[in-house]
Amino acid sequence: MKMKVTAVFDIGRTNKKFFLFDDNFQEVHREYARFDEIEDEDGYPTENLEALEKWAKEVFDKMLDSSKYEIESLNFSCYGASLVHIGQDGKPLTPLYNYMKPIKEDVSDSFYKAYGPEKKLSRITGSPKMGMLNTGMQLYWLKNSQPEIFKKIKYSLHLPQYLSYLFTDIPVSEYTSIGCHTLLWDFQKKEYHQWVYKEGIDKKLPPIEPSGKTNLIHYKGHKIKMGVGIHDSSSALIPYIRSITKPFLLVSTGTWSISINPFNEGILTPDDIKNNSLFNMRIDGSPVKVSTLFLGNEYKLQVKVLSEHFNVPHDAHRKVKFNKDLFFKINRDFVHMFKWHTIPSENMPDQTSIPYDNFDKAYHQLLLELVLLQEKSIKIAIGNSKIKQLYIDGGFSDNEVYIKLLSQFLNTMKLRTTNSSLGSALGAAIIISDKVLESKFLKTNYAVKKHSPFIKK
Structure with a gap:
């Protein structure tokens, strides 16, 4: 059969x-x-x-x-x-x-x-x-x-x-x-x-x-x-909306990091427009507030520069593990060191300076600065919504340094990473089905992992 x-x-x-x-x-x-x-x-x-x-x-x-x-x-x-x-x-x-x-x-x-x-x-x-x-x-x-x-x-x-x-x-x-x-x-x-x-x-x-x-x-x-048919970003939201009962924010990472808030109320504010927020739409016609950051593209450009500067293999960044002591040292005397190629920022210097003697230290500095931008983008998307759950999917969901830093800077939120290569395709299948998703759907199908902030010194 x-x-x-x-x-x-x-x-x-x-x-x-x-x-x-x-x-x-x-x-x-x-x-x-x-x-x-x-x-x-x-x-x-x-x-x-x-x-x-x-x-x-x-x-x-x-x-x-x-x-x-x-x-x-x-x-x-x-x-x-x-x-x-x-x-x-x-x-x-x-x-x-x-x-x-x-x-x-x-x-x-x-x-x-x-x-x-x-x-x-x-x-x-x-x-x-x-x-x-x-x-x-x-x-x-x-x-x-x-x-x-x-x-x-x-x-x-x-x-x-x-x-x-x-x-x-x-x-x-x-x-x-x-x-x-x-x-x-x-x-x-x-x-x-x-x-x-x-x-x-x-x-x-x-x-x-x-x-x-x-x-x-x-x-x-x-x-x-x-x-x-359905727009892919809206489709990718469906498995989350259908299986999570409490308000949440989804950060879909890749070339663009897109912070998606399906629980925003009202139209965009003047500050939202100033911060380049926009609306997508849920399947019922209600607005989905979105904040975008050219995270993956900038990351790719900066990692290439660092790899050449320290003469390390182009994939060396994939092997870097989070070093808590290194973070504390960088954060204690923190200054912005990277000039972005594709992200506007009022805090960046006129040119990049790399005072470190090895790749790992410079990489932690880079990720710290990028996560600060990510934190700002997430908070813009949340706005006045009462959201305590944060889901990260896409390319950065398995970047240990990124996740550790984000969990620390957003330590009042419950942060989880998900892993699904199916993304919007699965949502498109679900939306034309009569089936009701169980609460454990994400855990079963998306390999959900919980992350906690590390303790400050």
Whole structure:
């Protein structure tokens, strides 16, 4: 007898993944793919949407014919800030524009002149001025730079919903994609912002469906329950929200360290905007306050400099163990020594100075300074929320020095690390399931570890 499974496409900027989960949300199959980027009409690199579509259809069709698995449901988790504009024939009219593509200043200036002021608009929409990272700005830019193309658009779909459309032929919008720093949503009125209607952009956006909505689709002789897709950051939250009863903060670490507060109340404050906070959205349309820090990227750059300075192997940082005595010595006479390449900070010196005689000492100094930035980012995300539980996942969750220092500086919080390579894919599977997660779900599936602050001298 075939095993009944849920299929999920988990689409990142670099890695494209396909998973099968059994009834207990255990991974039973996975496949990976990568595609070289192509260029848009301006020569800017972007996603090869055609290759992605072809791969997704081929992988899914192959698994439908599997003698081992019977796919009962399918969902999609994808990176945000990306739109596919389709015409009357259901085909894309433009490339999938890269959210890092620059926008000319005169375009954004005209927008904020018409619909600003910027700070007020950012607060209400939970969306700092971020260029193409605001998908609403993508639509405004397209309307002004390519009006003939804009007129031909039947629907503009965020990437998770476009992949769902490929398999269902049902165009929808969905809360977590709409609410991901898009400039589209008014978090006070809980509807599209007024500017969306004035520009006629609402007519390009299909009806909004709940994140957990499914449609029973007849696909190549099979009846399959298909989801509408979900934004990956919001999806990664679902296992935590469904299995933790008390308020918590999740810090997802990697190239970016993203502090995620699903329990924030009200719109962003002026200080939040000053500190570059933004809103994502939960599946029920409520805001998720987010504070970002370019932690992993900065760490990578600084570790490279240290490795070359001390003439040690490039992976020497992976072997450094936390040294409590070394920390006390550095902290006692603490001064900022590192000039950051990619993180703005008022405390950093004009140039980096490394007075230490070995790599381990300099590494502890580096991590101490980065953790101080991390502590600030976490406190910004928490704001006035009454949160005492802190979860760390991603690349830094197994960095002993980082975790020891963070547990010390946030010693009033219960800090736990989690380890799951499935992340958003698992959330996408859970959201279209009727199953209730047990309180031990994280412990069983995410290898949860508790961490306590070390005692000060």
